[in-house]
Amino acid sequence: MMHEDRLYNQFKTQLENYAPEVPAAVYSGMRRKLWWSQFLKFNASSLNVWYVGAALMVGAGLWLGTANAATTAQIAKQHVSEITFQPIVETPSTCGSQTASVGDCALTCTKKKSCSTQQPIMGWSPNASYSEPVDQAPGLIASSDDQGPAVTNVGNNLETDPMPEALEVVNPQPKDPKPVKEKRRKYGVARY
């Protein structure tokens, strides 16, 4: 059996300064790792992850700010355009005194005085699309006394169509039916 010290000495002398050739790929890999390690550490004099993070934060903040401003401007523009093109209709019931939008018309009209056809209609648009809501206005029909054209025709041809003289609101809103008493059961006996 080989003596312990001799075995150990042989290994120590042979391997203590053992220096095999290093593959070339090790150097490039080491350089890459070194770059990353230095990039991840804060160093005031060189570019590192802290600077990049700060730059990204500032960039994101600026981008969000400009995006918000643009969106707000776009929304504002849309609202302005909607407001600009919103039809304001002066119905015969309110002509000369007050105006009402199409939807409000039926709700605000009551039995009206006669309205001169020669009076100008402020804000009236001959465009057909604006006259559609007038058709749909609930409860707005011509009174039975007048044989004038229906409201639906008004505005299609302003020059030829005479204005209705009087309008009547017939049942503008259905009255609420009486509330149905709920069935209540107490001790198994139905009460009404």
Add this chain to the structure above:
Amino acid sequence: MDQQMEMIEGCVKGIRKFQDQLYKRYASLLFGICLRYTKNRMEAQDVLQEVFVKIYNNIHTYHHDGSFEGWLRRIAVNTSITNYRKNLKHAYQEDVENAVIGKDEPMAAEDLEYTAEEMMSCIEKLPAGYKTVFNLYVIEGFLHKEIADMLGVDVNTSKSQLSRAKMYLQKELATISRVKLVKES
């Protein structure tokens, strides 16, 4: 000596020329150390890369109060031990698998000399735990107490692993010597 001082100062400042100079001078030696502690060349290459990264990042802590080569060796050994501890689960399984060593195996001939490559091939075949303890005790010259502290094991574990490593190496060397004798005859 002045050249070494200049190289170290250059590395402290992060000058690439001096870093490359240090790499060229010590890469082979440190690669040899990494090879002794790892399973294969690929793992040794990875450990060597980490060793150099540590050297460049911590070279400012070297105060010229000891051997620079010793300082570099110590970093290589510590990094290799860290790598060993990282792979400890797999290493333990390997140890169990290879722990059986025949008592009647022929021992190595005393008069034969072995080359560094032959010895390295023997060490390479050792289970990771045996290899680490053997390297630390025989080549680096640490005591069992120090090894136990470094690896987080009992002193007796260190002693028994060294004993088993010795038996294993003797068996391997005997195989090599038999092949040599056959070739000579």
